Structure formats: structure tokens, C-alpha cells
Amino acid sequence: MKLFGYWRSSASYRVRIALALKNIPYDYEPVNLLKGEQKSDAYLARNPLAVVPTLETNDGALITQSMAIIEYLDEEYPETTLLPGNAVARANARAIAQTIACEAQPFGNLRIQKYLRETSGFDDQAMSNWMNTWPGGAMKAAEKIINRTGGDFCVGDTPSLADCILVPQMFASLRFGVDISQMPRLNEINERCLKHPAFIKAHPDNQPDAVKS
Amino acid sequence: MKLFGYWRSSASYRVRIALALKNIPYDYEPVNLLKGEQKSDAYLARNPLAVVPTLETNDGALITQSMAIIEYLDEEYPETTLLPGNAVARANARAIAQTIACEAQPFGNLRIQKYLRETSGFDDQAMSNWMNTWPGGAMKAAEKIINRTGGDFCVGDTPSLADCILVPQMFASLRFGVDISQMPRLNEINERCLKHPAFIKAHPDNQPDAVKS
Numbered sequence: 468m469k470l471f472g473y474w475r476s477s478a479s480y481r482v483r484i485a486l487a488l489k490n491i492p493y494d495y496e497p498v499n500l501l502k503g504e505q506k507s508d509a510y511l512a513r514n515p516l517a518v519v520p521t522l523e524t525n526d527g528a529l530i531t532q533s534m535a536i537i538e539y540l541d542e543e544y545p546e547t548t549l550l551p552g553n554a555v556a557r558a559n560a561r562a563i564a565q566t567i568a569c570e571a572q573p574f575g576n577l578r579i580q581k582y583l584r585e586t587s588g589f590d591d592q593a594m595s596n597w598m599n600t601w602p603g604g605a606m607k608a609a610e611k612i613i614n615r616t617g618g619d620f621c622v623g624d625t626p627s628l629a630d631c632i633l634v635p636q637m638f639a640s641l642r643f644g645v646d647i648s649q650m651p652r653l654n655e656i657n658e659r660c661l662k663h664p665a666f667i668k669a670h671p672d673n674q675p676d677a678v679k680s
Numbered sequence: 681m682k683l684f685g686y687w688r689s690s691a692s693y694r695v696r697i698a699l700a701l702k703n704i705p706y707d708y709e710p711v712n713l714l715k716g717e718q719k720s721d722a723y724l725a726r727n728p729l730a731v732v733p734t735l736e737t738n739d740g741a742l743i744t745q746s747m748a749i750i751e752y753l754d755e756e757y758p759e760t761t762l763l764p765g766n767a768v769a770r771a772n773a774r775a776i777a778q779t780i781a782c783e784a785q786p787f788g789n790l791r792i793q794k795y796l797r798e799t800s801g802f803d804d805q806a807m808s809n810w811m812n813t814w815p816g817g818a819m820k821a822a823e824k825i826i827n828r829t830g831g832d833f834c835v836g837d838t839p840s841l842a843d844c845i846l847v848p849q850m851f852a853s854l855r856f857g858v859d860i861s862q863m864p865r866l867n868e869i870n871e872r873c874l875k876h877p878a879f880i881k882a883h884p885d886n887q888p889d890a891v892k893s
Binding site: 518526528536539554558565568570593601608 | 728729730731737739741743744745747748749751752755756767768770771772774775777778779781782783785786787792795796799800801802806809810813814817818820821824825
């Protein structure tokens with residue numbers, strides 16, 4: 468199994484957390500987004516949207532989209548499942564994941580920030596307002612959902628799909644100036660995850676393509 | 681079971697297609713987005729992000745996020761499943777759904793269009809460029825994935841989660857001026873779906889809260 472990813476990409480980070488929680492061995496092939504490697508013909512044949520991650524399965528099948536990859540891993544490697552044991556809790560884990568992946572992450576993506584700055588004339592203040600309105604607003608909503616579903620982690624007391632998505636978004640929020648100081652539950656869960664061996668293994672700084680600042 | 685939705689919301693439309701394909705009876709409670717009913721205290725308690733849809737289950741549990749709702753319905757009502765029979769095909773159905781739900785739909789959402797026009801000074805041309813770069817670009821990528829996974833529908837010859845997400849996005853694309861003329865596979869599948877009784881039942885124009893123009 469091979470993961471095509473990039474150390475700082477939050478969607479790649481999500482999949483690495485799932486792989487580490489499930490203790491699945493895999494090869495890692497970095498795709499350097501700064502050098503535009505995601506737009507090479509070879510990579511576009513794997514991922515037509517020119518984004519990371521992509522998973523190449525042991526049989527050579529190509530799977531895109533981080534949440535689809537995590538669900539695939541959970542089906543094929545059911546030990547240490549990332550989906551809770553009952554249907555409503557599973558739905559909550561997916562709903563929290565999607566609140567972040569469909570309502571927060573897209574608006575903070577680097578290619579969107581670049582477009583808004585270069586094409587739409589956003590200055591630092593406009594960019595900050597955008598980040599705090601859209602990614603920040605969705606994170607606030609996630610906090611409210613987790614207030615009713617969470618325990619030690621986003622849904623109950625075991626890491627799930629939701630935590631695989633939350634932690635990279637907290638990383639991106641700090642990086643891109645989204646104010647997360649008023650989200651105590653998200654911070655508490657994030658701190659707990661950051662001490663967990665699987666989350667440490669998956670952290671951007673611990674990847675072979677990490678660039679030390 | 682009760683669905684809180686809005687006739688023209690593409691995320692509500694997705695869930696209605698799934699309910700109709702699976703022939704699940706449900707009550708429908710319209711949330712009038714134009715009147716701001718999604719921001720009422722009663723609705724925010726159900727859906728902290730102030731978006732539709734929300735599903736209230738027979739046991740009173742609240743589930744947000746359209747793809748999470750559809751996965752819940754598929755687990756609880758496994759007859760006429762919306763997920764294909766093998767793991768890679770299931771992953772493809774989810775990846776196509778997420779390519780649209782995470783990479784196309786968010787950028788074309790009405791509240792984002794409103795923000796860009798009112799706060800960021802987008803005129804009609806800037807709006808059109810945005811819509812065709814982001815939602816349009818993601819739809820082009822979906823077309824390429826479907827070129828390798830599709831049959832009569834997005835994945836093989838049976839409607840799946842992916843078709844529940846595609847058809848509302850085609851509806852939104854036409855409504856908001858995304859050029860989909862160069863996406864022959866998406867158009868062909870969309871046309872087929874639009875003649876299917878379940879997709880007809882779920883169409884915005886056939887909902888009790890539809891406003892005839």
C-alpha cells in the first residue's frame with residue numbers, strides 16, 4: 468500500500484493518523500505541492516483534482532479523498548475501528564468529520580487563499596476575516612456538536628474518524644491565523660490527541676519530507 | 681423520522697434522493713432559508729452550523745451533514761443499498777461524493793456567494809470566474825474519476841451515494857452559471873437520473889415548500 472501525500476497537507480495528515488491508529492504499514496511517496504508536483508501528468512493520472520492524498524492499494528487501485536480513504540482502511544482493516552459501535556454514534560463521527568472537511572477546510576485551503584490574495588485583492592485583514600468567518604465559524608459549530616457527543620475524544624472515549632479530521636484542522640487553524648482560543652472542547656481533545664503515539668507518528672514534523680524551519 | 685430541509689438546498693436534495701431510492705417514509709419540515717429560519721434558536725439547537733438538512737431519527741437523535749445522514753440511512757435500511765458491493769467500488773462512490781461535497785459545493789454555496797459579493801466586492805464577472813474555477817474545476821475532476829468508475833451511473837450500473845450528490849450539484853451548476861457543457865459523462869448520467877422515479881420525487885420543484893417562478 469502506498470500513500471501519496473505532503474507533510475503539511477491537512478488531508479494527508481488525516482490519513483496518516485488513521486494509518487497509525489490502525490498500525491497499518493505503508494510506503495510514503497511525497498508530492499511536493501510547492502514545486503507543483505501534484506500537477507505532473509503522472510500524478511494527475513492518479514488524482515485528477517491535483518490534490519493530496521491518494522492511496523494506491525495493494526492491488527493497484529487508486530482511491531482519492533481522505534475520508535473515503537479512511538473508510539476504506541476501516542473496512543479492510545477492521546481491527547481498531549475508527550467508527551463507533553452504534554449507528555447514531557457513527558453518524559455523529561461522520562457528521563463532525565464532514566462539518567470540518569466540507570465546511571471549514573475547503574475555505575482555508577492554500578490554493579483558495581492564493582486565489583483570493585492574487586485574483587480577488589484580499590489583503591491580510593480581508594484574509595483574516597474570511598478565515599475566521601468560514602473555517603472559524605464551522606469549527607465553532609463542530610465544538611457545539613462535540614459538546615453533546617464527546618468524551619475524551621470527539622465521540623465518546625475512543626479516537627474515531629472525527630479525531631483524524633479535527634487534529635489536522637487545529638494544526639491548520641494555528642498556521643493560518645484562525646482564532647481557536649474560544650473553543651475549549653476542541654483544544655482539550657486536540658491536546659489529548661497530540662500526546663497519543665499514533666498522532667505523534669502522523670504529525671507533519673515527523674514525516675520524511677518535512678522541512679525544518 | 682423527520683427531515684428538516686429546504687426545497688432548493690442541494691444538500692437537502694441529496695438526502696431526499698437517498699430516502700426516495702430506499703423508499704423510506706418520512707415527515708418533511710421546511711426551513712425557509714430566505715426568511716432566516718435556519719438561524720432560529722429552535723433550529724440552531726438541532727444544527728449549530730445553521731444549515732440544512734438535519735435528520736431527526738425515530739428515537740429523536742439529531743444527525744447533521746448530508747453524507748453522514750445518507751450513510752446512516754444505508755446502515756439502518758440496508759435494502760436497496762447506496763454503497764456498491766466491494767470495498768474499492770465503495771471507496772470510489774465515497775470519493776466521487778466527496779470530490780463534489782468538499783471541493784465543488786462549498787464554494788458555490790449561497791452564503792459564500794453573498795459574502796463574496798457584499799463583503800469582497802465581487803461583480804458578476806468575478807463571481808462567474810470563481811464559480812467556474814472552483815466548483816467547475818472540481819466537477820471536471822469528478823468527470824475524470826467517473827470515466828474510470830462509471831457505467832449507467834457514477835459507479836457501475838446502479839445508483840449510489842455518488843449519484844445522490846452529483847444530481848443536486850448539476851442542478852446548482854445550472855442555477856449558478858457553472859459551465860457544465862464540456863462534461864459529457866456527468867450530463868449523460870444526470871439525464872438518466874432525472875428520468876428515474878426516485879430522483880423525480882426528490883426534485884426541488886416537487887417539494888411542498890417549492891416556490892413556482
